Amino acid sequence: MKEKHMQLNLPFSGSHFKESTVDADSGPIINQSNKIDQQDRSFHNWYRFVLSFPPHLVRYYIEDFELNEKDTVLDPFCGTGTTLVECKLNRIRTIGVEANPFPQFASSVKIDWSIDPKELVEKSSDIANTSIGALKKQGINDNWGIDGSLADIHLKKLGPDADRLLLSKSISPLPLHKTLVLLGFLKKHENEHFYRYALLALAKALVCTISNLKFSPEVGVGKLKSDSPVVSSWLSELRTISEDLNTVKGIQYPKCTVYLGDSREISGLIEPNSIDAVITSPPYPNEKDYTRITRLESVILGFISNKGELQSFKKRMIRSNTRGVYKDDDDDLWIAQHKEILEIADEIEKRRRHLGKTSGFEKLYPRVTRLYFGGMMKHLAELRPILRPGARLAFVVGDQASYLRIMIRTGKLLAQIAQSLGYEVIRIDLFRTRFATATGEQLREEVVVLRWPGKRMI
Numbered sequence: 358m359k360e361k362h363m364q365l366n367l368p369f370s371g372s373h374f375k376e377s378t379v380d381a382d383s384g385p386i387i388n389q390s391n392k393i394d395q396q397d398r399s400f401h402n403w404y405r406f407v408l409s410f411p412p413h414l415v416r417y418y419i420e421d422f423e424l425n426e427k428d429t430v431l432d433p434f435c436g437t438g439t440t441l442v443e444c445k446l447n448r449i450r451t452i453g454v455e456a457n458p459f460p461q462f463a464s465s466v467k468i469d470w471s472i473d474p475k476e477l478v479e480k481s482s483d484i485a486n487t488s489i490g491a492l493k494k495q496g497i498n499d500n501w502g503i504d505g506s507l508a509d510i511h512l513k514k515l516g517p518d519a520d521r522l523l524l525s526k527s528i529s530p531l532p533l534h535k536t537l538v539l540l541g542f543l544k545k546h547e548n549e550h551f552y553r554y555a556l557l558a559l560a561k562a563l564v565c566t567i568s569n570l571k572f573s574p575e576v577g578v579g580k581l582k583s584d585s586p587v588v589s590s591w592l593s594e595l596r597t598i599s600e601d602l603n604t605v606k607g608i609q610y611p612k613c614t615v616y617l618g619d620s621r622e623i624s625g626l627i628e629p630n631s632i633d634a635v636i637t638s639p640p641y642p643n644e645k646d647y648t649r650i651t652r653l654e655s656v657i658l659g660f661i662s663n664k665g666e667l668q669s670f671k672k673r674m675i676r677s678n679t680r681g682v683y684k685d686d687d688d689d690l691w692i693a694q695h696k697e698i699l700e701i702a703d704e705i706e707k708r709r710r711h712l713g714k715t716s717g718f719e720k721l722y723p724r725v726t727r728l729y730f731g732g733m734m735k736h737l738a739e740l741r742p743i744l745r746p747g748a749r750l751a752f753v754v755g756d757q758a759s760y761l762r763i764m765i766r767t768g769k770l771l772a773q774i775a776q777s778l779g780y781e782v783i784r785i786d787l788f789r790t791r792f793a794t795a796t797g798e799q800l801r802e803e804v805v806v807l808r809w810p811g812k813r814m815i
Contacts, residue, residue, distance in 0.1 A: 399601045400446070403594075404463045404561045405437045406650055407572040410638045410753050414788065415443040418636050418804070422749040424449055426611065428633035431743075433620040433736065434675075438464030440636045445470075445613050452632070453615040454623055456673035457648060459560070459655040461617045466557045468613040472550050474599040474606065480551050481558075481595045485588050488539045492588075499535065499588045513537040518663040519656050526578050527653050528568040535587040536567060536657060558594035560654035566590040568653055576650050619673040621688070621735045627743045635740070638753035640677035642729040642765055644718075647674070648681075675736070676728035679721040688731035689724070691738075695774070701765060702726045708761040722760040734774045741778065746811025750780070756800040758793055768803035781808040 393401060397412040424430060426448045432440035435453030437460050444451035445468050455461035489499055496504040503510065512534040514520070528536075540559065546552050564570060567587055571579030616626045620639075640647055648655075648671060655661050661670075671681045676688060692698050702723040709719055740750075754767040772782045786804040793800045 399604065400442045400467055401439060403467050403598055403601070404557055404564075405439065406460070407576075408645075408650070409437055409439050410788075412439055412443045414753065414804075415440050415636055416447070418634075418749075418751045419444065419447055419449065422634050422751075424634055426450075429631060430634045430636060431627070431632045432637045433623055433635065433740070434637050434639045435464050435615060436460050436638070438467045438615070441468050441613055441615065444636075445610055448611060450611040451613045452627060453613075454618050454620050454626060455615060456617070456619055456670055457651060457655075458617060458660045458670055459651045459658070461615055462553075462660065463557055463560065465615045466553045468615070469553070470602055470605050470610060472554060472602065474602040477551050477554055477595060477599050477602070480546070480549070481555055481592060484539070484542050484546070484555070485592050488542050488588050491538055491542070492535060497531075497535065500586050502584055503531070507531060510534070515656065516662070519661075522656050522661065522664065522667060523653060524570075524576070524578055524649070526581060527570055528563070528657075529582055529584070531583065532567045532585045532587060533657070536563065539588055539591060540658070554598055555591075555595065556658055558598060559591050560658060561594045562587070562590040563654050563657060570653060572650075575645070576652075620675065621732055621739060623736065624739045624742045629742045630745055632740075632743050633745055633748055635744075635748070635750040635752075637751070639733065639736075640675050640729075641755045641757055641767060642677055642726055643757045643759040644678050644680075646678050646680045675732040676725055679718040679725050682721050682725050682728065686728055688735055689727035691731035691734040692727060692774070695730070695770075697773070698727065698730050698770060701763060705760045705763045708763055712761065714761065719761075726760060726765065730770060730774065733771060734778070737775055737778050737780070741809065744809040744811075746809065748809040749783075750805075750807040750809065752805045752807070753788060753802065754805060755791075755802040758798070758800065764798075768801070768805050771805050772807075775805070775807050779810070779812055781810055782806075783808055 393405070393409075393411050394413060401412055419430075424444075424447075428449055430440065430444045430449055430451045431453075432438075432451065433454045435441055435455045438453060441451045441453045441464055451468075453461075453464050455464060492499055495510055497510065498504075507530075512530050514530075514533070515523075515537075536559070543552065543555055543559070546555075567585045567590055569578050569581050571577055618626050648667065661667050672683060674681055676682055676686060705726060706723040709722060752771060754771055756767055757765045768785050772785060776782050783806040786806060788802045788804055790799040790801055792798075
């Protein structure tokens with residue numbers, strides 16, 4: 358594809374920023390659908406964020422960057438592994454980094470195709486039969502309710518610390534009980550290879566079938582279910598995994614890796630001069646707490662059990678929302694001389710004062726804006742030692758107006774930051790537009806395309 362270069366005037370030197378203009382229409386318009394195509398459901402659909410970007414977008418940049426089996430692709434904000442899975446399907450070695458424990462686990466399972474599908478079906482069937490038998494003894498039929506009164510059954514519950522982490526009424530008492538019974542039998546096999554797949558299948562069933570959650574795209578609570586099939590829903594997800602694994606059985610694919618870590622400290626995780634391309638979608642500067650999307654499965658399956666554990670991994674994340682801001686955060690120092698970002702933060706504060714907004718979170722809007730871009734700058738700086746000269750990068754980001762309707766042109770600002778660090782800004786592609794109810798405007802979702810020339814670091 359012939360490149361269309363952005364019209365830039367960015368005479369940056371070191372960390373000193375000057376005003377710039379960006380022609381945001383400089384790149385091509387890509388397939389604007391964010392939905393996963395039917396033919397892309399294999400492996401990807403084992404478990405994925407509702408906000409995940411689609412596999413066809415990854416393929417677009419695999420082709421645009423002319424990547425092949427000799428290359429290594431990094432996704433430093435890998436989430437549930439869209440880039441990782443798509444690269445592996447194309448026989449390209451890939452590495453992911455994710456700060457949130459459960460998505461990191463999910464990604465690691467989705468790119469491990471080493472288990473025998475037959476073993477997966479046989480062992481899960483045995484556990485299912487055991488679980489169904491135990492439930493029947495309690496008067497519970499997995500698919501058709503209970504014999505007698507629910508009040509007569511001693512229902513399993515989460516501990517108080519874990520329960521406080523959940524959205525209220527996100528799962529009803531009986532489905533939770535059945536899930537915990539199944540999980541108890543599953544945990545007896547946690548040292549066996551198939552356990553990881555079984556756990557991921559239960560997470561998918563929890564989110565999509567068992568719980569009361571709804572996504573639109575924010576996570577919330579929908580219609581309350583007094584009961585829901587648990588064991589049969591879990592088995593259905595495992596059959597899907599098994600069927601997908603059968604399609605790649607006996608075929609050689611590259612080994613892929615996912616690290617649990619902070620993308621702002623990525624040079625300590627990955628070998629220097631080892632990455633040929635980056636395809637990723639970092640958090641956007643908005644009020645979405647990305648940890649809420651996976652909260653139910655993270656808590657029930659034991660990845661977090663109290664507020665302290667939740668806070669510890671939130672601190673590994675880019676500060677993109679006010680619920681993840683902490684007193685000693687100082688990433689904003691990285692953009693202390695970026696005039697445009699500072700002006701946006703000041704404008705948000707002026708709007709807050711004008712509107713008389715006084716909540717603790719609203720007072721943090723200017724700070725989280727500075728911290729977000731500072732964190733992204735720190736990340737881009739940390740990337741440089743691990744990139745090979747000529748490495749290409751694609752960052753999927755979106756305009757935002759979450760902070761009192763002040764527009765944040767994320768792609769444009771990220772391009773400015775990248776160039777100040779020595780990256781070449783190739784172009785900005787328009788991926789899609791989406792309607793913002795807060796402002797009544799169409800917001801752009803873009804892909805900032807960069808190149809690392811391998812020059813001396815600024």
